Amino acid sequence: MAKVIVQMTKYTAKTFSHTSREYLFNFSAPKVSLYFSRSIANSRSLNVERFYTEKHEWITVDGNIGIIGISNYAQEALGDVVYAQLPDVGSEIEKEAECGALESVKAASELYSPVSGKVIEKNEEVEKTPSLINTSCYERGWLFKVELNKFDELKGLMNEKAYNEFLKSDPA
Amino acid sequence: MIRFGVRGRSVCFESLDKHLKLGSIRESSTIFKSSSERTIPKQRLRCLIDSETRSNETEGRRSSSTASASTAPTPEPRKTCLHDLHVENRGKIINFSGWLLPVQYQEAIAASHQHTRTFASLFDVGHMLQTQVSGKDVTEFLESLTTSDLKNLNTGSAVLTVFTNENGGILDDLIITKDNDDKYFVVSNAARRDEDTELLLQQQENYKRRGKSVKLQFLDPLEQSLVALQGPTAASVLRAIMKINLTHLSFMNSVETTVFGNPIRVTRCGYTGEDGFEISMPAKIARTLVQAILDTPDTKLAGLGARDSLRLEAGLCLYGHDIDEETTPVEAGLTWLIAKRRREEANFPGAKRILSQIKTGTVKKRIGLTVVHGPPVREGACILTPEGERVGKITSGGPSPTLGRSIAMGYVPPELAHYGGGILVEVRGKTYKATVTKMPFVKTNYYTAK
Numbered sequence: 052m053a054k055v056i057v058q059m060t061k062y063t064a065k066t067f068s069h070t071s072r073e074y075l076f077n078f079s080a081p082k083v084s085l086y087f088s089r090s091i092a093n094s095r096s097l098n099v100e101r102f103y104t105e106k107h108e109w110i111t112v113d114g115n116i117g118i119i120g121i122s123n124y125a126q127e128a129l130g131d132v133v134y135a136q137l138p139d140v141g142s143e144i145e146k147e148a149e150c151g152a153l154e155s156v157k158a159a160s161e162l163y164s165p166v167s168g169k170v171i172e173k174n175e176e177v178e179k180t181p182s183l184i185n186t187s188c189y190e191r192g193w194l195f196k197v198e199l200n201k202f203d204e205l206k207g208l209m210n211e212k213a214y215n216e217f218l219k220s221d222p223a
Numbered sequence: 224m225i226r227f228g229v230r231g232r233s234v235c236f237e238s239l240d241k242h243l244k245l246g247s248i249r250e251s252s253t254i255f256k257s258s259s260e261r262t263i264p265k266q267r268l269r270c271l272i273d274s275e276t277r278s279n280e281t282e283g284r285r286s287s288s289t290a291s292a293s294t295a296p297t298p299e300p301r302k303t304c305l306h307d308l309h310v311e312n313r314g315k316i317i318n319f320s321g322w323l324l325p326v327q328y329q330e331a332i333a334a335s336h337q338h339t340r341t342f343a344s345l346f347d348v349g350h351m352l353q354t355q356v357s358g359k360d361v362t363e364f365l366e367s368l369t370t371s372d373l374k375n376l377n378t379g380s381a382v383l384t385v386f387t388n389e390n391g392g393i394l395d396d397l398i399i400t401k402d403n404d405d406k407y408f409v410v411s412n413a414a415r416r417d418e419d420t421e422l423l424l425q426q427q428e429n430y431k432r433r434g435k436s437v438k439l440q441f442l443d444p445l446e447q448s449l450v451a452l453q454g455p456t457a458a459s460v461l462r463a464i465m466k467i468n469l470t471h472l473s474f475m476n477s478v479e480t481t482v483f484g485n486p487i488r489v490t491r492c493g494y495t496g497e498d499g500f501e502i503s504m505p506a507k508i509a510r511t512l513v514q515a516i517l518d519t520p521d522t523k524l525a526g527l528g529a530r531d532s533l534r535l536e537a538g539l540c541l542y543g544h545d546i547d548e549e550t551t552p553v554e555a556g557l558t559w560l561i562a563k564r565r566r567e568e569a570n571f572p573g574a575k576r577i578l579s580q581i582k583t584g585t586v587k588k589r590i591g592l593t594v595v596h597g598p599p600v601r602e603g604a605c606i607l608t609p610e611g612e613r614v615g616k617i618t619s620g621g622p623s624p625t626l627g628r629s630i631a632m633g634y635v636p637p638e639l640a641h642y643g644g645g646i647l648v649e650v651r652g653k654t655y656k657a658t659v660t661k662m663p664f665v666k667t668n669y670y671t672a673k
Contacts, residue, residue, distance in 0.1 A: 136598055155332070
């Protein structure tokens with residue numbers, strides 16, 4: 052599992068520019084260009100370290116903005132996501148509080164925020180196409196963005212290496 | 224995140240209830256009631272991934288803490304005689320009612336579901352209780368526990384029926400096949416194995432005391448396998464691998480034949496809404512026969528996950544969820560299981576209450592419902608009137624892979640139970656519009672030989 056994640060990260064990092072270009076070719080509507088530029092903004096997070104919770108969410112922080120998603124391990128365990136309920140933009144969420152849910156055919160699983168703050172954006176693409184969580188959990192399948200108000204909360208999270216160890220050590 | 228389904232059950236209760244159930248090992252909100260009932264200490268807040276991994280023997284990650292987490296010691300989970308096959312095919316093994324069975328294989332549940340609706344899938348249902356019942360008083364014996372007319376059932380025919388209690392509550396649902404007037408074959412639920420066994424033995428004792436003779440033979444799941452081959456191509460698959468004439472074998476009929484020198488029973492029935500067969504066979508040929516089935520084109524293994532979503536679309540009840548001891552067949556929309564002759568004779572357990580309900584109605588009724596725009600609605604979710612009054616609960620529900628929307632079953636007062644009617648369902652504190660829908664949700668494809 053650890054290896055998969057590491058490889059995936061490398062892969063996305065390497066191919067990101069290609070992927071972006073593909074978007075440009077595939078979609079030419081102005082709205083999509085907007086999305087495209089947003090992706091670029093997201094891409095900055097690739098250089099930023101990704102932190103994980105024990106409940107398998109990840110967060111990357113750029114300035115005071117955190118982007119949140121679920122890990123590859125989580126999406127694999129969840130199976131095909133068919134419904135994503137994300138927190139409303141403008142809502143205040145607390146660290147470790149339930150703020151949404153992801154549903155597969157098999158089951159529903161709740162979403163917990165790794166940090167406290169105000170939700171400033173949710174990934175509407177994911178709401179329309181929840182399978183993005185399975186196909187691209189670290190990129191197009193991000194879930195929502197939070198304006199952090201307690202930076203100390205990040206200290207309690209695991210970095211990539213610690214998370215991989217956590218997965219290996221059997222979280223049970 | 225990833226703590227599956229618990230919320231589905233607790234949504235209508237106070238947070239206390241939620242806390243109690245937080246750590247419950249609930250692999251799926253829809254199919255695994257028995258495990259969800261286990262109460263686990265609060266400090267063991269765990270997400271489902273972990274519990275699922277723990278129950279996944281194939282990954283060798285079983286943790287001893289699982290057992291200690293339960294308040295009551297649970298017996299070692301059992302295996303069917305096809306267990307190795309599931310492991311070899313990388314089935315995701317879970318504990319279902321005390322049985323280690325695959326919830327899915329490598330394919331997603333929805334893909335496996337669609338495969339079953341398009342081609343054919345093979346399900347291991349060897350955990351179900353198979354019982355041979357024989358003796359000269361056997362028809363009367365089985366009728367004394369169920370609501371069906373076995374006396375007038377044709378030889379070779381099978382019937383869906385229910386064991387009822389004195390209050391008319393359903394003790395289990397089962398399929399009885401009549402081999403002849405003195406011999407029947409019964410298949411009932413794995414989760415009710417102990418209760419069914421006890422019920423049959425108790426009644427056998429009663430019969431003995433009255434000088435009547437009934438022989439019960441509970442087949443050992445390690446000696447007798449049961450598989451279900453389901454899907455539109457199921458018949459051609461069987462024809463390809465065994466000498467069997469299926470043209471005259473219509474839905475709910477059974478035939479005994481010989482394969483690899485061993486007797487097998489093929490019953491045209493299933494739990495998916497598709498044409499299909501349940502094959503009961505000695506364990507020693509199970510692997511070979513199953514492999515022969517899987518070697519036919521477009522036939523795949525499918526697990527409990529697909530089985531559940533398929534039966535939901537077909538509008539079929541799951542015991543312990545949609546029906547239980549507190550529910551009568553009339554409330555469950557299963558009045559058709561009370562045979563005409565039995566109504567006249569009024570001599571089945573709970574006849575008084577059931578017949579009175581048929582006459583004057585019930586206070587709740589099982590309905591199907593569809594949510595056009597909204598999340599999957601799971602077991603335990605509240606059903607509300609359009610005005611917002613809580614009036615019932617969802618008993619099964621989830622996304623329908625065939626329809627691409629959320630479907631569910633639940634109980635409401637009869638005045639709300641008319642098709643096309645609008646109601647509300649509550650998921651995670653928000654309400655969504657739902658429509659009362661006639662079941663099956665997806666057209667069934669049973670073979671009627673016409």
